Amino acid sequence: MGGWTVMSRGESRGKAGVQERLASLTSWDADWSGLRVLVTGIGVSGFAAADTLIELGACVVVIDGSVTERTQAQADTLRIVGALDVLLGPEAVQSLPLIDGELPDLVVTSPGWRPDQAVLAAAARKDIPVWGDVELAWRVRTRRGKKTADWLAVTGTNGKTTTVGMAESMLRAAGLKAVAVGNVGKPVLDAIREPVEYDVFVVELSSFQLHWAESLSPIASVVLNVAEDHVDWHGSYASYLADKAKIYHNTQKAAVYNAEQIETERMVEEADVIEGCRAIGFTTTTPAISMVGVVEGLLVDRAFIAERRDHAAELASIKDLGRTAPRHMVANALAAAALVRAYGVEPVAVREGLRAYLPGDHRIQSVATVDGVEWINDSKATNPHAASASLAAFESVVWIAGGLSKGVTYDELVAGNSKRLKAVVLIGVDSSELAAALARHAANVPVIPVEAGQTGEDRPDGALIMARAVELAAEAAGAGDTVLMAPAAASMDQFASYAQRGEAFVDAVRNLVEGRAQSKE
Structure with missing residues (x-):
């Protein structure tokens, strides 16, 4: 960290002075120079925030808990454009780093960082303001006197x-x-x-x-x-x-x-x-x-x-x-x-x-209709409310569901849609809460779990898991049914994102369609 240089603004920056300065930062043209800013996260939002602050003339340090090829490439780019430093790895996100021997004036955080995360909690204890990338964007929306x-x-x-x-x-x-x-x-x-x-x-x-x-x-x-x-x-x-x-x-x-x-x-x-x-x-x-x-x-x-x-x-x-x-x-x-x-x-x-308007992928996306069965990808349904809206659009459903629950409950979802369910194929590392709700409110509906071991791999592989789920759903579905992949849960236990989960479903369905077509030749 040696070698960082910061524009001198006096020997001491009192809290009142910093707060007054931050309050004045309401346009791109305000004086951002020398402001000590810690950016937490180097994903899409964090990178944009850091890049913007560097362009504004702030003294920027970025931290992120992951060390991957992508984060290292992002870090190299930010250093080139003028970040004072980029700190990666689990140890980088355990405490507030000093910037030229002083605490940051401001923290700008990526959206996913929880308020109780160690660095953000430490900032709160030190009365250091925390903004999100959207707050920063609102403040710099006026440039050269024009919104x-x-x-x-x-x-x-x-x-x-x-x-x-x-x-x-x-x-x-x-x-x-x-x-x-x-x-x-x-x-x-x-x-x-x-x-x-x-x-x-x-x-x-x-x-x-x-x-x-x-x-x-x-x-x-x-x-x-x-x-x-x-x-x-x-x-x-x-x-x-x-x-x-x-x-x-x-x-x-x-x-x-x-x-x-x-x-x-x-x-x-x-x-x-x-x-x-x-x-x-x-x-x-x-x-x-x-x-x-x-x-x-x-x-x-x-x-x-x-x-x-x-x-x-x-x-x-x-x-x-x-x-x-x-x-x-x-x-x-x-x-x-x-x-x-x-x-x-x-x-x-x-x-x-x-x-x-063209709807985006993974939002009640019709993938195929095979032998009278419609296959629908709604991987974006990452919570019970979204999954309920999807289920309500169809009459007889083989439902592929499960994943990371985010602390929610499933009783209302299952009770309100039990009459639509012909069968449920459960994915997810731990879908016990959803399984329990199905047992309470849809006891007569067959529940078919996809165990990680069924993939033939020691670790969960999203593509293999989804391929098996599609096979099981195809066995349960008949003409007039809809196979709906609306998980009512987040994806990160077995997939990188809801988009990857959706793509795995689409690929598995298309492979199923091609396989059936070849068998008829």
Whole structure:
């Protein structure tokens, strides 16, 4: 660590002085030079934060607990562009590092880092502010006196990525330069630094990102839905809800809520919004005044028209969402429509945006139909709420489920969908909680576990596990059934990500299809 140089700002930096300086950092053009910043995590968000801070002139040190080819390459890049140091390995994340002999002025953390992680807990004890990458992005959004883009903010337990994608498509149909950023994949900091003059960012925000954000003031915001999730990270469901609710704080024009879920309405009622901000509901049934909803197969608006007391404006048809439009997909479309209508987008662009929208992989993705059996990949269903929405779209299901539970329970999920289940194929290193719920609420449904040993390997191999799960599901399914891979759990026990899990399912189904085709030749 010797050799680090930091611009001198006096022999001592009192806490009051540091706090005053941090409070002044509200634009790209503010004085960031010499600010001692520790960045925790060197993944997509952490790398973007570190790279941005270096460009701003801060003194940056980065830490990450993993030592892989990827993290080492990221570390080399950050050192080249000006990071003071990058510390990798388990020992690097056990305590606060000193920067030129002093504690950091600020910690900028990657979203996945829990508040009780050793470094973040130490920062809290030392009264060192902790920001997330989204908080940093909000503060640097103004450059040379001009905002980079307006923000429309989206959170919820499920449906975030679909909703931001739909909103992005609607905005583009209106002729606006819009991009989906945040938890969706592209860090908002990267979008801010792109040589593109965007009009709008549609920002997907996880509960983790919201936990570390305080200053956001979006044009419009929405909590799509809430259900028990990430309790292990937040410590309690109440804390999870409190972090989700932060998205409404300082919303400028429209705080959009799910009229079919009272928790989101209460969040709006309790939010400290900008004066003049309206509460706008969305519902998959007939909308009341100041809502968007559905009437006779049409998506309609009774919120953003002058004659809303006795009229509704047609936005689109449910058929514009594609061949299959389960209820939660309609809800996502309505939420996206409410956001863009708050921004001033005309109804015709809502319709054209929905028609142009292409759903992402791993979200109720139809993979194949073989011998009357439809195979559906919904690997993105990483919690019970998402899996329940998937199950509700089908009548007779062979369900592939299981994985890392994240501290949630499965009784409500199983009890509410037991009549749809023909059989359940269990994956996951430990799916005992799901198995127990099935025993309690679906005792007559066959449960077929895929044991790690069945792969023929000493360690779990995701591709082999999924191939075996698909084989077992094929044996259980018949014409008219749907094989649905909607795990209701995270993937990291057997896969690198939900995307890898989904890809393994798609590959296994395609191999099954090819094998059957060859056997008929």
